[in-house]
Amino acid sequence: xxxxxAVILVISFxxxxxxxxxxxxxxxxxxxxxxxxKYGKDSSTHFLGYDxxxxxxxxxxxxxxxRKKWEKYYSCLQDQEDSFGNHGSATPEAVLGxxxxxxxxxxxxxxxxxxxxxxxxxxxxxxxxxxxxxQPVEYTEHVLLSSDDKALTIYNLQDSHTGQYICFxxxxxxxxxxxxxxxxxLNIEQVYPTSSTSxxxxxxxxxxxxxxxxxxxxxxxxxxxxxxxKVGKIFKTGYCTVISGDxxxxxxxxxNKIKTLKSDESGSGFELFTIxxxxxxxxxxxxxxxxxxxxxxxxRKNEIMIGFCKKSCNDDVVFEVRDxxxxxxxxxxxxxxxxxxxxxxxxxxxxxxxxxxYAAKGEKxxxxxxxxxxxxxxVQWQINSKVLIPEIISEESKNRIVISVMDKIIxxxxxxxDSNIYSCWQNRELAGTIRLIVEKKIKLNFNHHIMLxxxxxxxxxxxxxYLNAFLGRKVTTQTT
Numbered sequence: 001x002x003x004x005x006a007v008i009l010v011i012s013f014x015x016x017x018x019x020x021x022x023x024x025x026x027x028x029x030x031x032x033x034x035x036x037x038k039y040g041k042d043s044s045t046h047f048l049g050y051d052x053x054x055x056x057x058x059x060x061x062x063x064x065x066x067r068k069k070w071e072k073y074y075s076c077l078q079d080q081e082d083s084f085g086n087h088g089s090a091t092p093e094a095v096l097g098x099x100x101x102x103x104x105x106x107x108x109x110x111x112x113x114x115x116x117x118x119x120x121x122x123x124x125x126x127x128x129x130x131x132x133x134x135q136p137v138e139y140t141e142h143v144l145l146s147s148d149d150k151a152l153t154i155y156n157l158q159d160s161h162t163g164q165y166i167c168f169x170x171x172x173x174x175x176x177x178x179x180x181x182x183x184x185x186l187n188i189e190q191v192y193p194t195s196s197t198s199x200x201x202x203x204x205x206x207x208x209x210x211x212x213x214x215x216x217x218x219x220x221x222x223x224x225x226x227x228x229x230k231v232g233k234i235f236k237t238g239y240c241t242v243i244s245g246d247x248x249x250x251x252x253x254x255x256n257k258i259k260t261l262k263s264d265e266s267g268s269g270f271e272l273f274t275i276x277x278x279x280x281x282x283x284x285x286x287x288x289x290x291x292x293x294x295x296x297x298x299x300r301k302n303e304i305m306i307g308f309c310k311k312s313c314n315d316d317v318v319f320e321v322r323d324x325x326x327x328x329x330x331x332x333x334x335x336x337x338x339x340x341x342x343x344x345x346x347x348x349x350x351x352x353x354x355x356x357x358y359a360a361k362g363e364k365x366x367x368x369x370x371x372x373x374x375x376x377x378x379v380q381w382q383i384n385s386k387v388l389i390p391e392i393i394s395e396e397s398k399n400r401i402v403i404s405v406m407d408k409i410i411x412x413x414x415x416x417x418d419s420n421i422y423s424c425w426q427n428r429e430l431a432g433t434i435r436l437i438v439e440k441k442i443k444l445n446f447n448h449h450i451m452l453x454x455x456x457x458x459x460x461x462x463x464x465x466y467l468n469a470f471l472g473r474k475v476t477t478q479t480t
Contacts, residue, residue: 318332
């Protein structure tokens with residue numbers, strides 16, 4: 001009924017001259033907003049609810065967009081067919097994630113432009129490490145589905161996210177991802193670029209000849225800058241990976257581009273690597289023990305590289321609504337929490353996490369930021385308004401308190417004076433707080449010899465009274 005009224009009014013007022021054009025435009029925009037809210041369409045949506053680029057008519061620009069969309073789809077289908085190889089099977093991927101950071105899984109199913117506009121066309125499923133049951137992924141404030149390409153992004157990774165993930169389009173599913181989440185502060189080493197005079201540098205690939213496998217470092221992208229307007233910090237992580245020599249290309253001295261698939265023939269290495277042609281992380285839960293505990297694998301560390309950055313603070317995201325002539329008719333500053341009705345319901349910001357920790361005096365404790373603002377930006381710690389600078393706090397505490405390269409506070413010998421509220425920040429916004437309460441530890445010193453004598457005395461006393469009661473009883477007989 002709303003549709004019919006909108007169409008009739010638009011046609012009726014279209015014959016009115018300049019004075020009536022403003023009203024026509026308003027009615028058209030209202031119709032667009034209604035269908036945008038109902039169907040979640042993009043900015044190229046006709047006010048009747050369909051994507052204009054899917055029915056371009058004689059519009060040359062829309063024809064070009066239409067052609068590119070479908071060419072991209074058919075190119076994806078061709079690449080997908082080529083990746084199957086002679087065996088006709090897709091290649092699964094084993095990846096490693098670090099706690100509190102994020103990971104992104106691209107949907108490997110080719111999605112046509114028509115299916116991409118449908119919100120529920122693609123579904124993600126996963127199998128936790130502890131079970132063998134495939135179940136739908138539950139989307140939360142840290143587990144998000146991209147509306148653009150249906151990619152799955154998990155922020156603030158935890159051990160519980162370890163498992164197998166797969167994307168489905170209807171009944172069609174492609175090769176899965178096998179994710180293992182580890183504590184990034186363990187078995188990690190800070191390295192410097194090869195152009196730097198500081199050491200150590202990233203470890204080069206290494207061949208284990210007896211098994212025909214290589215060990216190399218798989219690097220992530222640089223993280224966002226930790227602050228704006230001033231010099232901040234960025235980092236990227238690299239994790240140890242094992243790959244078959246038959247699928248490894250070491251022709252380039254570039255740690256970000258050393259992985260290249262070769263022929264589909266079986267190699268002389270372990271059989272598992274003929275399936276996982278892209279390699280398996282050294283700390284993956286699916287890597288066989290026979291490989292995981294090789295000396296070369298055990299001695300290879302994960303790596304982290306830290307750099308400096310500077311960005312402007314003008315990061316306002318402004319959404320604009322334009323009419324058919326390209327004129328701006330509405331603006332909404334999303335950064336200020338203002339959204340247009342055409343955008344639909346905005347995503348929910350992650351909550352500020354709070355945590356209470358009790359510790360005994362003299363213990364070693366590690367403080368990890370309990371929250372995450374859906375960003376891999378480095379964490380900055382504060383006590384009240386005082387910023388904790390790693391170099392200064394390490395020097396003042398004589399190395400008793402350090403902030404690790406993974407932005408965790410490590411207190412090696414906690415004191416009563418360490419009791420405080422520690423806050424962690426990302427991009428100038430509060431992500432979480434930890435209230436640390438340190439108490440005196442009551443120690444009870446037992447003399448084991450005295451305790452044994454006491455226990456023996458109690459047992460002998462009990463045995464003595466038992467014998468007296470047993471031997472002193474009267475025996476009676478009954479005659480008939």
